[in-house]
Amino acid sequence: MTHTSSPPALGFYGVVHSEATGWTGGLLVLNETGRPLEFRCTLPVRPTKTHEILFGPTIRDHLIGEVIASVLLKSCRCPLSMILCRQAEAMALDTLADCPVALVRQAAQDDEGPIAPDMIAGAAEARFAGSDLLVAMEHLPRVESLNEALPSFPDVEEPFDRIHEAIREAHSQLARAA
Numbered sequence: 001m002t003h004t005s006s007p008p009a010l011g012f013y014g015v016v017h018s019e020a021t022g023w024t025g026g027l028l029v030l031n032e033t034g035r036p037l038e039f040r041c042t043l044p045v046r047p048t049k050t051h052e053i054l055f056g057p058t059i060r061d062h063l064i065g066e067v068i069a070s071v072l073l074k075s076c077r078c079p080l081s082m083i084l085c086r087q088a089e090a091m092a093l094d095t096l097a098d099c100p101v102a103l104v105r106q107a108a109q110d111d112e113g114p115i116a117p118d119m120i121a122g123a124a125e126a127r128f129a130g131s132d133l134l135v136a137m138e139h140l141p142r143v144e145s146l147n148e149a150l151p152s153f154p155d156v157e158e159p160f161d162r163i164h165e166a167i168r169e170a171h172s173q174l175a176r177a178a
Helices: 049-075 088-095 105-112 137-149 158-177
Strands: 010-018 022-030 036-041 082-085 101-104 123-128 131-136
Touching (some): 010 049, 010 088, 010 158, 022 049, 022 158, 049 088, 082 088, 088 101, 088 131, 101 105, 101 123, 101 137, 105 131, 123 137
Parallel strands (some): 082 101
Antiparallel strands (some): 022 036, 101 131, 123 131
């Protein structure tokens, strides 16, 4: 669910891949002070060998940008003002959400290596909470207005660590239950 008439809420979306468990996505929604409003994560997704063959090198794009993202967005109850991500493939969320989707460049570079604006079609550079973002050019005014509405939002890179830790904890709980 996405909407912008309520107090600003930022969604942080990340996917963790593990050979042992598969692909698990998490969506952490924070209020204007960085406190959690909601957290959702998927069960691990393991593509079949047939899916891997059919999707070939685009399997990662498909899982991160479509399959896992759509499950998390459909289950989200908080209206989102913006979704921040650390994987370039997650920019495909832009077609699923009615709010801006932004790639946090430093967080992405930690995982993926250097990310240049021309690597993402139609992306423009923006600043938010002291970090560099890439966002669809048409959403740039909305991101700028959020920057004005949330001038003291804490770090936008740290929430991705919370997502990864929460997913690891969920995996360990699943392992204990099995």
